[in-house]
Amino acid sequence: MLLKDNIQRLLKLGLGRAKFVLVKKIFCNNETLATSKQRLFFLRQCSTLNIFPKTIENLRLPYDFPVESITEKSKQRTRRFVLNESKRALRRIIAIKLHKQRRLNERITSVFTPDVASRIRFQRYLAYNTASNLHNRKFLTLLDNLRNLSSANTSENNSPNGSSDQRNRTTNLNSTDNNNTSSSDVTSSKPNLSRHIYKPESEDELESKLQRIHHKLQTTLKELQPQRKWSNISHAEKKVIKELKEKKYICLPSDKGTEFCVIQQDTYTRVALAHLNDSSTYQKVPRMSAKTVENKVNSTLKKICLQNETPSFVRKSFIGGNTDLPRFYHLIKTHKTGPAIKIRPIVSNTNGPTQRLSWLLANALKPLLKDVPAHLENSLELIKYIQAGDFTTNKTLPYPCSLDVVSLYTSILIQEAITNATDRIHNPIFHLAKQDIKDLLTVTLNNMYFSFNDQVFRQTEGLPMGSNISAILAILFMDRLETIALSSHLSIRPYKRYVDDIYLQTTCEDMADQFHSKMNNLHPKLKFEIEKPEITPSGHSLSLLDFKVTISKDGKSSFEFYKKTAKKPIFVHHQSAIPKKSKINFIRNERKRIEDKCSTKTIARKHQNTFDDILRLNGYPESIINKTKHSQNHQENPRPLNTEWLYMKIPYISERLNYRIRGIFRKEDIPVRVAHKSYTLRRALSHNNKERTCTRANCPISGTKLCLLRNAVYQITCNNCNQHYIGSTIRFIHDRVREHLNNDNSSMKKHLSQCQNKVYKGIKIKSIVLENDPANLQLLEAFYMNSREECSEFADLLL
Numbered sequence: 001m002l003l004k005d006n007i008q009r010l011l012k013l014g015l016g017r018a019k020f021v022l023v024k025k026i027f028c029n030n031e032t033l034a035t036s037k038q039r040l041f042f043l044r045q046c047s048t049l050n051i052f053p054k055t056i057e058n059l060r061l062p063y064d065f066p067v068e069s070i071t072e073k074s075k076q077r078t079r080r081f082v083l084n085e086s087k088r089a090l091r092r093i094i095a096i097k098l099h100k101q102r103r104l105n106e107r108i109t110s111v112f113t114p115d116v117a118s119r120i121r122f123q124r125y126l127a128y129n130t131a132s133n134l135h136n137r138k139f140l141t142l143l144d145n146l147r148n149l150s151s152a153n154t155s156e157n158n159s160p161n162g163s164s165d166q167r168n169r170t171t172n173l174n175s176t177d178n179n180n181t182s183s184s185d186v187t188s189s190k191p192n193l194s195r196h197i198y199k200p201e202s203e204d205e206l207e208s209k210l211q212r213i214h215h216k217l218q219t220t221l222k223e224l225q226p227q228r229k230w231s232n233i234s235h236a237e238k239k240v241i242k243e244l245k246e247k248k249y250i251c252l253p254s255d256k257g258t259e260f261c262v263i264q265q266d267t268y269t270r271v272a273l274a275h276l277n278d279s280s281t282y283q284k285v286p287r288m289s290a291k292t293v294e295n296k297v298n299s300t301l302k303k304i305c306l307q308n309e310t311p312s313f314v315r316k317s318f319i320g321g322n323t324d325l326p327r328f329y330h331l332i333k334t335h336k337t338g339p340a341i342k343i344r345p346i347v348s349n350t351n352g353p354t355q356r357l358s359w360l361l362a363n364a365l366k367p368l369l370k371d372v373p374a375h376l377e378n379s380l381e382l383i384k385y386i387q388a389g390d391f392t393t394n395k396t397l398p399y400p401c402s403l404d405v406v407s408l409y410t411s412i413l414i415q416e417a418i419t420n421a422t423d424r425i426h427n428p429i430f431h432l433a434k435q436d437i438k439d440l441l442t443v444t445l446n447n448m449y450f451s452f453n454d455q456v457f458r459q460t461e462g463l464p465m466g467s468n469i470s471a472i473l474a475i476l477f478m479d480r481l482e483t484i485a486l487s488s489h490l491s492i493r494p495y496k497r498y499v500d501d502i503y504l505q506t507t508c509e510d511m512a513d514q515f516h517s518k519m520n521n522l523h524p525k526l527k528f529e530i531e532k533p534e535i536t537p538s539g540h541s542l543s544l545l546d547f548k549v550t551i552s553k554d555g556k557s558s559f560e561f562y563k564k565t566a567k568k569p570i571f572v573h574h575q576s577a578i579p580k581k582s583k584i585n586f587i588r589n590e591r592k593r594i595e596d597k598c599s600t601k602t603i604a605r606k607h608q609n610t611f612d613d614i615l616r617l618n619g620y621p622e623s624i625i626n627k628t629k630h631s632q633n634h635q636e637n638p639r640p641l642n643t644e645w646l647y648m649k650i651p652y653i654s655e656r657l658n659y660r661i662r663g664i665f666r667k668e669d670i671p672v673r674v675a676h677k678s679y680t681l682r683r684a685l686s687h688n689n690k691e692r693t694c695t696r697a698n699c700p701i702s703g704t705k706l707c708l709l710r711n712a713v714y715q716i717t718c719n720n721c722n723q724h725y726i727g728s729t730i731r732f733i734h735d736r737v738r739e740h741l742n743n744d745n746s747s748m749k750k751h752l753s754q755c756q757n758k759v760y761k762g763i764k765i766k767s768i769v770l771e772n773d774p775a776n777l778q779l780l781e782a783f784y785m786n787s788r789e790e791c792s793e794f795a796d797l798l799l
Contacts, residue, residue, distance in 0.1 A: 034131035042139040118644040255331035328452040335566030347466030395555025405500040410462030574619035707734040719761040728781035
């Protein structure tokens with residue numbers, strides 16, 4: 001059984017169910033180890049002081065033990081034997097727990113990311129301190145009581161009524177070199193028990209630090225003066241946002257434009273359905289549920305895990321549950337002109353049936369990208385490749401151009417992509433064989449259903465847009481085609497590609513057209529668009545990604561920062577509710593990006609001045625603009641780079657509060673950073689969620705509009721006696737309520753059968769709080785259960 005403080009530490013880690021069970025085992029083993037060590041040191045002190053715990057002092061001998069042989073000396077030997085055996089047993093337990101702890105440490109390293117693993121180790125360290133200090137105080141008090149009891153017995157045995165052998169033992173105990181030693185001197189000569197109990201100084205120091213931090217944080221929050229208005233937007237702006245959300249408008253960011261688009265809901269739906277009516281790519285499905293897809297994916301994964309004897313905690317980590325069908329939405333391409341609205345279709349696979357498995361496959365296939373010579377991670381890599389050809393390659397191949405793949409994902413056939421990727425696998429990855437990965441890719445890519453406007457669709461052609469493995473498969477597939485094309489065109493160098501944007505250099509325009517035609521004929525589905533350079537007095541200039549390259553006639557390359565005309569002059573506003581340090585870092589990062597893309601200081605200064613104008617439009621004063629132009633002053637005594645930081649997540653309130661909280665942790669030398677998650681304007685405008693209705697027959701709470709709510713702490717009230725039951729669930733609430741009402745062992749059903757046995761009056765249900773983190777959800781459930789009066793019959797479940 002974990003201590004209460006350790007349970008709270010465990011919940012704060014915010015882990016999934018499978019990982020939660022693993023870390024709970026770690027905490028339990030850690031707590032048992034701390035308790036066993038304290039018990040062992042307690043028994044060692046008893047052995048040193050020649051005293052025994054009551055369980056050994058009052059030891060009962062067997063009934064057939066000869067009474068004549070029971071003497072004081074034999075009792076002493078028996079107690080000593082039991083004490084030694086107890087110490088031996090504890091040493092064996094400690095050895096077993098230490099061995100188990102080493103194995104669990106290996107599992108921590110293999111299962112969790114380095115950041116999460118460091119948090120677990122830190123919380124385990126605190127849990128060890130809690131258990132150790134608790135039993136430390138307990139055994140210290142017990143030893144003091146035993147010592148006092150032993151001293152009292154010794155004084156009684158020294159009385160005239162005591163026996164001669166007892167007087168001799170007392171004389172031997174009190175004898176010293178000086179016969180005139182007083183009783184107080186004898187007492188002071190006894191060993192100090194508090195020094196002999198195992199109590200690491202570092203753990204005591206950390207515990208005291210945490211107590212001081214807790215006290216200072218509470219004091220700081222109490223001193224925080226509440227304001228009537230924490231918002232940084234005006235009343236008129238709030239009114240506009242409210243009207244937009246109430247009316248039938250969709251508010252969402254544009255594609256590549258950084259601005260917001262406000263479009264009527266009917267128009268938004270009509271444009272989306274017109275795109276989904278393309279029968280060559282999409283198919284409307286009459287009926288499909290997330291549970292059906294979930295079962296298909298999970299059954300394949302379970303079969304492979306059983307064949308490979310995968311540990312259960314690993315298998316459960318990737319088994320999906322309580323999922324939703326992916327949702328389709330689109331962004332408006334404001335940079336494309338014309339009478340028709342052009343969109344970028346997107347499928348959100350958040351909490352989808354294939355989300356966890358897609359993450360696993362993406363991590364398994366990502367190392368294959370190292371063998372793709374044309375693949376680029378960022379635009380800086382491309383700049384370095386071009387600069388490396390100055391006066392050599394750039395002189396013989398001075399004509400740059402770019403190719404863009406039209407609808408890359410939907411143009412690649414699923415089976416071709418799977419075969420191309422698995423043919424590159426020669427050794428098992430994550431203990432998954434080549435055939436295992438092929439089966440998992442097949443079940444993942446062929447079950448990409450999504451919903452829009454209460455209709456279900458299936459993508460019949462191409463890689464699914466909502467899967468994070470589509471990009472990797474597309475890059476690998478393009479590599480196969482590029483290898484074929486480049487083998488017959490030797491006058492192409494360099495040839496680099498960032499997903500679907502290709503950069504190449506050749507001799508002239510005719511050679512570029514020939515290569516473009518060759519690429520278009522490689523695959524019947526894939527089509528490429530070519531962008532040719534602009535001829536300037538300096539040479540051939542081409543814009544792509546976020547820079548513009550110019551290659552002169554003598555083979556010298558020059559670069560400058562480039563921003564597409566679709567980008568609006570929008571930046572993080574000066575009044576945004578985020579820390580000032582973050583805003584300054586955003587500006588510094590943008591300035592560095594501009595400098596990295598410019599080959600001369602003159603060109604860089606020109607683009608920096610343009611960026612300064614954008615900052616002024618977004619409310620930044622000249623003092624901050626000038627401050628970000630200078631190099632950053634580093635701290636005199638910075639922490640080492642390998643410091644394992646912990647993060648304290650709080651809402652952003654003010655710079656003063658952040659400064660005080662950071663100072664509290666800095667004074668105690670605890671590596672903690674303050675993190676924020678602000679409620680942004682984009683989030684306020686983008687979340688126009690359509691109300692989801694329950695379609696389940698005989699749903700007991702269909703009239704509450706809470707049926708499809710999940711990740712919630714809820715309260716059920718009996719309509720007859722008005723007593724409450726508080727619970728939490730990560731599933732839909734109507735599923736959990738149905739279990740309460742149908743399960744014969746449920747305390748809810750037992751209560752209703754007794755309280756409403758004559759006339760059934762029903763129940764009321766309401767949502768108390770929402771929390772996506774399962775661990776925090778359990779903590780909130782415990783908090784509300786303790787803070788509200790709950791039906792005693794329900795509360796008995798916690799005992």
